[in-house]
Amino acid sequence: MSCRDDASDALLRLVLAGGATSARRRLLERHGTPAAALAAGTGAWRAAGLDEAQIGALLTPPPGPLIAGRDWLTGSERHHLLGWDSPDYPPLLRESPNPPLALFVDGDPALLWRPSVAIVGSRIPSAGGCDNAAAFARALTRVGIVVVSGMATGIDAAAHESALEQTDGTTLAVLGTGADQAYPRRHGRLRDRIAAGGAVVSEHPPGTGAHPSHFPRRNRIIAGLSLATLVIEAAERSGALITARQAADCGRDVFAVPGSIHNPLARGCHRLIREGAGLVERAGEVLDALAPQLAGCARILRDRLDEPEQSPPTPPVENPLAGPRDYQKLWNALGHDPTSMDRLTERTGLTTAALSSMLLAMELDGRVSVEHGRYCRKG
Template identity: 80%
Template sequence: MSRRDYVPDALLRLVLAGGATSARRRLLERHGTPEAALAAGPGGWRAAGMDEEQIHALSTPAPAPLAASRDWLAASTRHHLLGWDSPDYPPLLREGPNPPVGVFVDGDPALLWRPSVAVVGSRSPSAGGRDNAAAFARALSRAGIVVVSGMAAGIDAAAHEGVLGQPQGATIAVLGTGPDQAYPRRHAGLRERIATEGAVVSEHPPGTGAHPSHFPRRNRIIAALSLATLVIEAAERSGALITARQAIDSGRDVFAVPGSIHNPMARGCHRLIREGAGLVEHAGEVLDALAPQLSGLVRTLRGQLREAEQTPPDRPVRGMPGEDANYQKLWDALGHDPTGMDRLAERTGLTTAALSSMLLAMELDGRVSVEHGRYCRND
């Protein structure tokens, strides 16, 4: 779905209202669209559980944040806002605890639908821990897994760097700031590279700076977007352990890499292992453990695409699942030159969510290759 001409003011107002996300999600679920939710007025807002501060923010939105968010969304085809009401909202995030009303994305939103693993750990790792983070991330990426992390110093940055520049690598950074802000500031270049080759994600609007309360909340999004969380190095009191706990709360697997008993940055991993996290020494063990989920995910995505009745294509695409006319439409839109998601959406008229599911199935069938978020035929 191309959003270059669409600036969703009603959704922006709901996102910028702040406060409890559950009340705003309930409001959207009751009324169906952001526009209808706003039209419900203060009575409808209170009935959904919104407090007086939220009601005031919806009634009289602050003009500067609204204008800044609108300008950011309109500034680039790389900028998106995925709302709770949208079919493009990432399904794994929707299933997680306390999902946000909307997420801002700088980069390829289709990556949020692909199988991913969170790689997290200490901001002050050992040299070996940094090397392990890059090696695990690189190996997972080569297997077609998107690597998710928080762009923090240390293990997070090493994991992102391990993926960037890989021929088929993709990484997602979930920020505790706005999507346009780098924290720490020295990671401004890293943020831009991730946005160019992968995706930068935040529930906070553009221009939002760092605040201590944002980062534990950021960790729940990292955990929810991922099929599993891998902890490389972590002290006994560590934000990485918060992410691991939230992954468990989301019903996801947690893995940890053991270390020396003399390394204080290994104690958090050892604690997780004692409490039941999977001990892993190489990426293949993570992939083996996730194999049933990966297979199930592909079946689920294919099933979603078959829900509506489709007219069989005139020229079946060899090896494509089912007689789905949309697969043929997508195949015809692809070429031998790499093509981005926005262009495929324009050519086919399909949503990003549908395209992402179909391209994943085609990639796993060996029919499509992906490099830096751009797709081409294998024939």
């Protein structure tokens, strides 16, 4: 077994111990790695706050779930387990109340670092609600924002589907089951498509089925991973409102789309607006409101795109980017007149996905402006 497998196995045993997450996080923080935490022994486990049931599970891990977890982790290069001790643990989620000990990821774990917006809402939306979810998801993914949702029927599914329909659009599903499960079952193909082109995430081990208590906990991860939560159609009692409250608890923005006063599915959104959520009618309003938070993501984006960590604050005109060749190629393709994404693709030969990420990083740095989907040099 490799070192990576040993580390994953130790972390898997900590996950399967169950119980209070805070005590197991504390144990990891005190000892640095999952292997060191396990080797510390029962005295250290008790000192960290683990109860007797957790200690018993660490001493004698449940064999079925342990084998299933090992098999899943080694079954595909797309399968990952990100622990609290890992530098790859998503930073926004780390700052949220009661973050999970670990995340099982089927797909690209780097997406958990990308700027994202959660789109949530009713499981039985109107046709107009589905259209709104699709339109917001489409507009957000076009500028490199990852759409996060819970893969439920209705608004969640409409947002995921719309993101997947875009050229190189990215979406992330957080599940209340194991990452290998589809809930509802008819979303099996949707789950597979999201995993292939984005990421499916869960704090529950593979093989875990649906349970009512899992979904409010799932919602806290949706809220914690996202810069903001957008609610589209929600009744007065709705899981989407739980996600919105949890987003507010994280200190994140909450937005809601208004509707007809005669539509019962608009009442939850109207309530959120009365309580201080931002009223939005188009994606541009969300992006405008998030500008300060998006600016804070610029360095992370540069790191993930391999741009030099420090760029000159006032680049010289003859070499304004002083960066990688692709960035210089994009800068040369941009003019002072608005240019469409299709035209930039033709001029640079770069993919839409690469251009979207690069343009977003440049926009956050104040080098590029965008309006109605067209880009130009700023200033």
